[in-house]
Amino acid sequence: MKHQKRLNDIKIQVLFILYVYTLFKIILFKFGSIDMTFLWQQLKMSLGNPDYISRQFQKGNLIPFKEISRTVHSLSTHGLINLVGNFAIFMPFGIFLGLMLRNKKISGIKLFILSLGLSLILECAQALFSIGNFDVDDLILNSSGGLIGFISFKLFVKAVTASSVIQPHGRSI
Numbered sequence: 001m002k003h004q005k006r007l008n009d010i011k012i013q014v015l016f017i018l019y020v021y022t023l024f025k026i027i028l029f030k031f032g033s034i035d036m037t038f039l040w041q042q043l044k045m046s047l048g049n050p051d052y053i054s055r056q057f058q059k060g061n062l063i064p065f066k067e068i069s070r071t072v073h074s075l076s077t078h079g080l081i082n083l084v085g086n087f088a089i090f091m092p093f094g095i096f097l098g099l100m101l102r103n104k105k106i107s108g109i110k111l112f113i114l115s116l117g118l119s120l121i122l123e124c125a126q127a128l129f130s131i132g133n134f135d136v137d138d139l140i141l142n143s144s145g146g147l148i149g150f151i152s153f154k155l156f157v158k159a160v161t162a163s164s165v166i167q168p169h170g171r172s173i
Contacts, residue, residue: 012096012099012100013100015096016096019092019093023090023122024122027122027126028122028129042129042130042131043129045130046128053127056127057127060123060133060134060135060136061133061134061135061136064140065137067137068083068137068140071083083141086141086142087141087142087144087145089142090115090118090141090143090144090145090146090149091148091152092149093118093149094111094115094146094147094149095150095153097111097146097150098111098149098153098157099153102157108147108150108151111147111150112143112144112147115145115146116139116142116143119138119142119146123135123136123139
Protein backbone atom coordinates (compact mmCIF):
# COMPACT_ATOMS: atom_id res chain seq x y z
CA MET A 1 0.00 0.00 0.00
CA LYS A 2 2.84 2.39 0.88
CA HIS A 3 4.56 1.54 -2.41
CA GLN A 4 1.37 2.39 -4.35
CA LYS A 5 1.04 5.73 -2.54
CA ARG A 6 4.66 6.61 -3.38
CA LEU A 7 4.08 5.64 -7.01
CA ASN A 8 0.98 7.87 -7.14
CA ASP A 9 2.95 10.76 -5.62
CA ILE A 10 5.63 10.36 -8.31
CA LYS A 11 2.97 10.32 -11.04
CA ILE A 12 1.48 13.54 -9.67
CA GLN A 13 4.92 15.18 -9.53
CA VAL A 14 5.70 14.17 -13.13
CA LEU A 15 2.33 15.53 -14.29
CA PHE A 16 3.03 18.76 -12.38
CA ILE A 17 6.39 19.15 -14.13
CA LEU A 18 4.69 18.60 -17.50
CA TYR A 19 2.03 21.17 -16.55
CA VAL A 20 4.66 23.79 -15.60
CA TYR A 21 6.57 23.09 -18.84
CA THR A 22 3.34 23.55 -20.82
CA LEU A 23 2.52 26.70 -18.85
CA PHE A 24 5.89 28.23 -19.74
CA LYS A 25 5.55 27.14 -23.36
CA ILE A 26 2.09 28.70 -23.70
CA ILE A 27 2.73 31.94 -21.82
CA LEU A 28 6.29 32.67 -22.88
CA PHE A 29 6.47 31.06 -26.31
CA LYS A 30 2.83 31.26 -27.44
CA PHE A 31 2.86 27.55 -28.39
CA GLY A 32 6.05 28.02 -30.47
CA SER A 33 9.31 26.15 -30.06
CA ILE A 34 11.63 26.98 -27.19
CA ASP A 35 14.70 28.60 -28.75
CA MET A 36 17.43 29.02 -26.12
CA THR A 37 19.71 30.94 -28.53
CA PHE A 38 16.97 33.50 -29.13
CA LEU A 39 16.32 33.82 -25.37
CA TRP A 40 20.03 34.31 -24.69
CA GLN A 41 20.23 37.06 -27.33
CA GLN A 42 17.14 38.77 -25.93
CA LEU A 43 18.51 38.59 -22.39
CA LYS A 44 21.89 40.04 -23.43
CA MET A 45 20.12 42.88 -25.25
CA SER A 46 17.92 43.65 -22.24
CA LEU A 47 20.69 43.48 -19.65
CA GLY A 48 22.96 45.59 -21.84
CA ASN A 49 20.37 48.35 -21.93
CA PRO A 50 18.54 48.91 -18.60
CA ASP A 51 16.45 51.69 -20.18
CA TYR A 52 15.09 49.10 -22.58
CA ILE A 53 13.85 46.96 -19.68
CA SER A 54 12.21 50.02 -18.14
CA ARG A 55 10.45 50.82 -21.43
CA GLN A 56 9.28 47.21 -21.71
CA PHE A 57 7.56 47.44 -18.33
CA GLN A 58 6.11 50.87 -19.15
CA LYS A 59 4.63 49.51 -22.40
CA GLY A 60 2.70 46.96 -20.37
CA ASN A 61 -0.35 47.40 -18.19
CA LEU A 62 0.52 48.51 -14.65
CA ILE A 63 -3.02 49.62 -13.70
CA PRO A 64 -5.02 46.89 -11.90
CA PHE A 65 -8.28 45.89 -13.62
CA LYS A 66 -7.65 48.18 -16.63
CA GLU A 67 -7.54 45.39 -19.24
CA ILE A 68 -10.12 43.27 -17.42
CA SER A 69 -12.56 46.20 -17.42
CA ARG A 70 -11.84 47.03 -21.06
CA THR A 71 -12.41 43.40 -22.07
CA VAL A 72 -15.67 43.11 -20.13
CA HIS A 73 -17.00 46.31 -21.71
CA SER A 74 -15.92 45.50 -25.28
CA LEU A 75 -16.89 41.81 -25.16
CA SER A 76 -14.54 40.93 -28.02
CA THR A 77 -14.02 37.23 -28.64
CA HIS A 78 -10.23 37.56 -28.46
CA GLY A 79 -10.44 39.57 -25.22
CA LEU A 80 -12.80 37.08 -23.56
CA ILE A 81 -10.62 34.13 -24.59
CA ASN A 82 -7.61 35.94 -23.12
CA LEU A 83 -9.50 36.76 -19.91
CA VAL A 84 -10.86 33.25 -19.37
CA GLY A 85 -7.59 31.68 -20.52
CA ASN A 86 -5.47 33.64 -18.04
CA PHE A 87 -7.81 32.52 -15.27
CA ALA A 88 -8.18 28.89 -16.37
CA ILE A 89 -4.51 28.23 -17.15
CA PHE A 90 -3.61 28.55 -13.46
CA MET A 91 -6.46 26.41 -12.07
CA PRO A 92 -4.39 23.22 -12.46
CA PHE A 93 -1.62 24.90 -10.44
CA GLY A 94 -3.98 25.12 -7.45
CA ILE A 95 -5.19 21.56 -7.95
CA PHE A 96 -1.65 20.16 -8.24
CA LEU A 97 -0.47 22.00 -5.12
CA GLY A 98 -3.54 20.70 -3.29
CA LEU A 99 -2.63 17.16 -4.35
CA MET A 100 1.09 17.46 -3.62
CA LEU A 101 0.63 19.22 -0.28
CA ARG A 102 -2.46 17.32 0.87
CA ASN A 103 -0.75 16.14 4.08
CA LYS A 104 0.42 19.63 4.97
CA LYS A 105 -1.68 22.55 6.07
CA ILE A 106 -1.67 25.16 3.33
CA SER A 107 -4.04 28.08 3.44
CA GLY A 108 -5.76 29.75 0.52
CA ILE A 109 -3.65 32.84 1.18
CA LYS A 110 -0.40 30.86 0.87
CA LEU A 111 -1.66 29.26 -2.32
CA PHE A 112 -2.63 32.68 -3.70
CA ILE A 113 0.87 33.98 -2.91
CA LEU A 114 2.49 30.96 -4.62
CA SER A 115 0.28 31.50 -7.69
CA LEU A 116 1.12 35.20 -7.66
CA GLY A 117 4.84 34.40 -7.43
CA LEU A 118 4.80 32.05 -10.42
CA SER A 119 2.69 34.48 -12.43
CA LEU A 120 5.05 37.34 -11.54
CA ILE A 121 8.03 35.29 -12.75
CA LEU A 122 6.27 34.66 -16.06
CA GLU A 123 5.17 38.29 -16.51
CA CYS A 124 8.64 39.64 -15.72
CA ALA A 125 10.22 37.08 -18.06
CA GLN A 126 7.99 38.29 -20.89
CA ALA A 127 9.24 41.85 -20.39
CA LEU A 128 12.87 40.88 -19.76
CA PHE A 129 13.10 38.65 -22.83
CA SER A 130 10.95 41.01 -24.97
CA ILE A 131 8.51 38.24 -25.83
CA GLY A 132 5.37 39.84 -24.43
CA ASN A 133 4.09 42.65 -22.28
CA PHE A 134 3.89 42.79 -18.50
CA ASP A 135 0.22 42.94 -17.46
CA VAL A 136 -0.81 43.33 -13.83
CA ASP A 137 -4.27 42.03 -14.76
CA ASP A 138 -2.66 38.73 -15.78
CA LEU A 139 -1.24 38.52 -12.24
CA ILE A 140 -4.75 39.02 -10.83
CA LEU A 141 -6.36 36.48 -13.17
CA ASN A 142 -3.59 33.86 -12.84
CA SER A 143 -3.51 34.10 -9.04
CA SER A 144 -7.30 33.94 -8.81
CA GLY A 145 -7.33 30.90 -11.11
CA GLY A 146 -4.78 29.13 -8.90
CA LEU A 147 -6.84 29.92 -5.81
CA ILE A 148 -10.10 28.71 -7.40
CA GLY A 149 -8.38 25.50 -8.52
CA PHE A 150 -7.16 24.94 -4.96
CA ILE A 151 -10.59 25.67 -3.43
CA SER A 152 -12.25 23.36 -5.98
CA PHE A 153 -9.82 20.59 -5.05
CA LYS A 154 -10.50 21.08 -1.32
CA LEU A 155 -14.28 21.05 -1.89
CA PHE A 156 -13.98 17.90 -4.01
CA VAL A 157 -11.95 16.13 -1.31
CA LYS A 158 -14.46 17.23 1.33
CA ALA A 159 -17.40 15.95 -0.77
CA VAL A 160 -15.71 12.59 -1.46
CA THR A 161 -14.78 12.22 2.22
CA ALA A 162 -18.33 13.07 3.33
CA SER A 163 -19.76 10.65 0.77
CA SER A 164 -17.54 7.79 1.97
CA VAL A 165 -18.57 8.44 5.59
CA ILE A 166 -22.25 8.35 4.67
CA GLN A 167 -22.00 5.27 2.44
CA PRO A 168 -18.99 3.10 3.24
CA HIS A 169 -18.74 0.22 0.76
CA GLY A 170 -22.05 1.15 -0.85
CA ARG A 171 -24.11 0.79 2.34
CA SER A 172 -25.86 3.53 4.31
CA ILE A 173 -25.03 3.97 7.96
